[in-house]
Amino acid sequence: MVDFLLNTVKPHFNFWVYVILMMIGLWSLIAKNNLIKKMMGLAIFQTAIILFYVSLGVKDGATIPVLESYGDYAEKAEKAEPAGPEVAPPDATPAPVVVNPADTYANPVPHVLMLTAIVVGVATLGVALALCEMIYKEFDTLEEDELLRKIKALHDDA
């Protein structure tokens, strides 16, 4: 059990969380009878997708994708830097590992995609709520089986 957790779950725990959230969302979308609960399931499902994307862009030891040194400041830092490491003491540890500057910032692309997805998700959730409100106004219920029964009764009358 511990081996399974350490070797299988831990390196991919973000994906495990996303799959579990997605299963919760999918289950409530299919099994729940109430339209509001279905929409909650849809929102949980969407959260799972957002988590999946954002966690793909994570890099160990990286910071947010906002440059820390840029413009004049960066030029000054570059000029000042060579003075330091060149006069290393003789008993110095091996040369520091060269860090690719791209590895110090998280991947910005998933952030961009999810930023717009979140706002559009809120807007479409608003439309869904408006539809639910109209359904409730018309039929006095948001339970799916009752709705189907009432709609069927309407058709039988006509």
Added chain:
Amino acid sequence: MSPKIFASIAVVITGIVLLYGISDFPTFGDPRSPANSGVEGGAPSTSLYYINESYGVTKVPNLVTSVLADYRGYDTMFETVVVLAAGMAIFAILRSTTKDDETVAGPARKSSIDGDHNRIIVGMTCRLAVPVVQIFALYVVAHGHYSPGGGFQGGVMLGASFILIALAGNLDDALGRFSEKSYMALASLGIIIYAGFGVVPQVLGKNFLDFGVLQKILLTDGPEMARSHSMLGVEIGVALTVMSIMFAIFANLSSRGTLKGGL
């Protein structure tokens, strides 16, 4: 078969398939994963280009802003249009101006921030909080180039400040400050600002949303600063639309389209 059993079977099968696929994914936080640095032996990931080169081209340190508002300008513009369309859809579904709806929404409450003594603490706190929220929202919009933030986030915060007024007092208070006419006009104005930043380069003989050519109009040092300033303009347009539509959604949903009384 009852729907719950069917749902459980479908969900468990989906979950098992997805979990089976997980073993092929890169480990969490791996900087060498295909998404972060490209496929081995293939082309490097686009994100490396954004991290290494985008500051030189756009002069915007926040990579998310530069990718969002410049490289993916079309995407962002039509996301904003989707937000406007959602506001229009809610208007079309819910908004009713007939008189007999008063029975559905209940009688309009007579409470306000000033009048109702049961709400004096909530009302006063809200009155103190709203300017702070709005100034911080403006900071988030204007400082989106240099720190996390931008039009969407600042717009949502501005919309939330009006929703706070509506929650603490009543909807009429909030609508008195931000009427239906003005939020619909501002929502459209935001799209017009965004599309305007796209059309002007076309008039100047370049592609839609090609901000670099705007240096002739914005009188900047070079195309890089023109892109930076255009992004700020675009973000302001996004913020206007998002603010208006967030408040429109709340106002219509909380009053069932009558825009009276509210919660």
